[in-house]
Amino acid sequence: MPKLAQKIGSLLFCPDCGTLLDLPQGDDTIVNCEQCGHEEPASSYENIEITTRSHPDAFPSALRQKGKTQTKIHEGGEALLKVTEKCPECGHMEAYSKEMQLRSADEGSTILYTCVECKHGWRVNN
Numbered sequence: 001m002p003k004l005a006q007k008i009g010s011l012l013f014c015p016d017c018g019t020l021l022d023l024p025q026g027d028d029t030i031v032n033c034e035q036c037g038h039e040e041p042a043s044s045y046e047n048i049e050i051t052t053r054s055h056p057d058a059f060p061s062a063l064r065q066k067g068k069t070q071t072k073i074h075e076g077g078e079a080l081l082k083v084t085e086k087c088p089e090c091g092h093m094e095a096y097s098k099e100m101q102l103r104s105a106d107e108g109s110t111i112l113y114t115c116v117e118c119k120h121g122w123r124v125n126n
């Protein structure tokens with residue numbers, strides 16, 4: 001499933017980088033993100049009321065929302081979990097963890113850790 005833009009009021013934001021997307025022009029079926037080239041189907045713009053006289057505070061609140069969505073940590077589109085795990089490199093006790101499912105269930109899973117402090121990465125097999 002391709003990711004779709006985030007709708008805030010009558011504005012659409014790129015799901016990848018949070019950039020405000022332009023409205024489709026004329027018969028365009030796709031809108032490209034200027035920042036990262038994300039392709040947003042113009043159909044996302046259906047059902048959006050384009051109000052020429054919106055609330056004066058509509059845009060500032062959209063910007064605040066945008067700030068919030070950008071605090072997420074992106075790595076392959078997945079959110080990383082912060083866990084208590086000792087870094088073998090610097091001894092720091094916090095790391096981001098991410099579980100990788102291997103081909104078959106019998107092979108168990110591998111957990112990838114990334115040290116919060118020094119960004120050292122290591123993996124643990126279950």
Ligand SMILES: [Zn+2]
Nearest residue numbers: 014017033036
């Ligand atoms: Zn983008």
Ligand SMILES: [Zn+2]
Nearest residue numbers: 087090115118
């Ligand atoms: Zn470390």
